[in-house]
Amino acid sequence: MTRTGRPRSAETDLAILEATRAALVELGWGKLTMGDVAARAGVAKTTLYRRWANKNELVLDAVAALFDELQLPDRGSLLADVEGVVMEFAELLERPETKTALMAVIAESTHDEALRVRIREAIVDRQKRLVVLGRQRAQARGELPPDVPPDGGPDSPLAEQAAARNADLIFDVIAGAVVHRILVSGERVDFAWARMFSALLVGGLPAAMAVAAR
Amino acid sequence: MTRTGRPRSAETDLAILEATRAALVELGWGKLTMGDVAARAGVAKTTLYRRWANKNELVLDAVAALFDELQLPDRGSLLADVEGVVMEFAELLERPETKTALMAVIAESTHDEALRVRIREAIVDRQKRLVVLGRQRAQARGELPPDVPPDGGPDSPLAEQAAARNADLIFDVIAGAVVHRILVSGERVDFAWARMFSALLVGGLPAAMAVAAR
DNA sequence: GCTCTTTCGCTACGGGTCGTAGCGTAACTG
DNA sequence: CAGTTACGCTACGACCCGTAGCGAAAGAGC
Structure with missing residues (x-):
């Protein structure tokens, strides 16, 4: 059951979570957007959605x-x-x-x-x-x-x-x-x-x- | 400084707050929308915005x-x-x-x-x-x-x-x-x-x- | 009564976000 | 090298926000 193909970047994971926390500090929960987090992390928005189903779960993991x-x-x-x-x-x-x-x-x-x-x-x-x-x-x-x-x-x-x-x-x-x-x-x-x-x-x-x- | 003109309907106030609570029960905070509340209260969306600046204040008053x-x-x-x-x-x-x-x-x-x-x-x-x-x-x-x-x-x-x-x-x-x-x-x-x-x-x-x- | 003032319903709108689809490319596996 | 998956990018329809403009309704004050 070893995964084949290109593996997910662990650094990208960390960058996204870090960017999420930074966005929380600046914008708070209400004004935080997925597009903003993606931009901060230097990552495409689609990459976020490949790992987290929605904003709730992303923020939860970040915290x-x-x-x-x-x-x-x-x-x-x-x-x-x-x-x-x-x-x-x-x-x-x-x-x-x-x-x-x-x-x-x-x-x-x-x-x-x-x-x-x-x-x-x-x-x-x-x-x-x-x-x-x-x-x-x-x-x-x-x-x-x-x-x-x-x-x-x-x-x-x-x-x-x-x-x-x-x-x-x-x-x-x-x-x-x-x-x-x-x-x-x-x-x-x-x-x-x-x-x-x-x-x-x-x-x-x-x-x-x-x-x-x- | 007595107000002239048509006064605001107190019944409308109550209807909106009641509709807000009902929407909270069904949808929760995240999926609650101003348009939905207005429809439930039988009121135009603009009427909501004449009384509350945003969703936060409306929900606060309702609760x-x-x-x-x-x-x-x-x-x-x-x-x-x-x-x-x-x-x-x-x-x-x-x-x-x-x-x-x-x-x-x-x-x-x-x-x-x-x-x-x-x-x-x-x-x-x-x-x-x-x-x-x-x-x-x-x-x-x-x-x-x-x-x-x-x-x-x-x-x-x-x-x-x-x-x-x-x-x-x-x-x-x-x-x-x-x-x-x-x-x-x-x-x-x-x-x-x-x-x-x-x-x-x-x-x-x-x-x-x-x-x-x- | 009548007029003035404010509210209200309605429609329409620009701006923004959501979450997804499709494609070409990059990266790693066997 | 071939197969498979991750990734960046663009584009998209759907939805919601908050506002503007209009005509009509409902009181207040005379």
């Missing part, structure tokens, strides 16, 4: 590449890990190309099932892994209780289910808060905010208010 | 009207109030017209300052008021500490500043988590999730895990 950078170094404590991942995620979201593209693609995905699946694989699942990892570390450190259901051992299916629900919740809270702060409220995520948020996540509202009052 | 419904009845405790507002907000976001439109408009607002201002006034500030109200109630009940800075009385400017920062944080966490859960993760917000989230917000991660394990 998804940036999410590869996300990491979760062990910072020693749950609080520090949360602060770290918040700052990292915020840096990614504060770039103009991600800002405008991410929301637009998600909006389109409400009417495009294939796009929804691609978003999940390329972005959501990748982030969620970090949450699961950080949560495991905290449990190993004894900062969070293990997943124990009322009946049955720690490895019962009920425990796994509760753990999954809980990881999903944490993920939505962290990613959601950062996204909302940056994109909807339009405010920066600085270290002071990250500290306050992390205190809220770990210790609840009273803890957050104590940090806010300094 | 913003739905946010008027948001209320915060006193449910007796902080936990119950949070659960209530989460469920209410989720109901709003799970409608197909809000789902597709809200994210798209926010995406556009990253390159349109006027739109950003309108979003803030029509949607964000309206929601934030609920947060401030719920927070005050909880403080009156003694469920949350008052806003006291390390030095100075409870009415000092420092205390107000801390309170504002804190309210902004709470707002981003609540709204962000619900939006992310529904739009990005693509999962429903049922009462079980609302309970778990509220426990997290009020009591922190350990409390949430206790609820998850039931």
Whole structure:
């Protein structure tokens, strides 16, 4: 099943994705056109359509590449890990190309099932892994209780289910808060905010208010 | 400065906004066209352009009207109030017209300052008021500490500043988590999730895990 | 009543984008 | 070298945008 004929240029792929990000920065999602991207990449418009079916998928791939950078170094404590991942995620979201593209693609995905699946694989699942990892570390450190259901051992299916629900919740809270702060409220995520948020996540509202009052 | 001449029809306004919502449900943001909306509303396309400068502002107004419904009845405790507002907000976001439109408009607002201002006034500030109200109630009940800075009385400017920062944080966490859960993760917000989230917000991660394990 | 003013429906238009088709050429495989 | 695929280029119909110009409709003010 080895492909014959002229192979696709990998450089062209990269040039197109790079051009797409540049166009996002300058024009935003709404005014970005396929012809413009092609011109920036020094490529024929037809070449774009041979690789991506439409604007949505092209932009998704262009932005998804940036999410590869996300990491979760062990910072020693749950609080520090949360602060770290918040700052990292915020840096990614504060770039103009991600800002405008991410929301637009998600909006389109409400009417495009294939796009929804691609978003999940390329972005959501990748982030969620970090949450699961950080949560495991905290449990190993004894900062969070293990997943124990009322009946049955720690490895019962009920425990796994509760753990999954809980990881999903944490993920939505962290990613959601950062996204909302940056994109909807339009405010920066600085270290002071990250500290306050992390205190809220770990210790609840009273803890957050104590940090806010300094 | 009383206007003379034929006045604009208020019914036409409502018909257009209603038609816009219907088009959003069927077509989504990307495929919605001004001509289509005009046809649905039984109105000439030029009439749309006499009232809204572009698609963004029209859709924003069509969706913003739905946010008027948001209320915060006193449910007796902080936990119950949070659960209530989460469920209410989720109901709003799970409608197909809000789902597709809200994210798209926010995406556009990253390159349109006027739109950003309108979003803030029509949607964000309206929601934030609920947060401030719920927070005050909880403080009156003694469920949350008052806003006291390390030095100075409870009415000092420092205390107000801390309170504002804190309210902004709470707002981003609540709204962000619900939006992310529904739009990005693509999962429903049922009462079980609302309970778990509220426990997290009020009591922190350990409390949430206790609820998850039931 | 009557006149003035603004709205509204309709048609038409230039400008732009979309996504595709067709062709000749370039690049790589066996 | 022959076969196969990628690529650039041009052209195209279809669609949408936002505007202009017209005549008719609907109130406001006298």
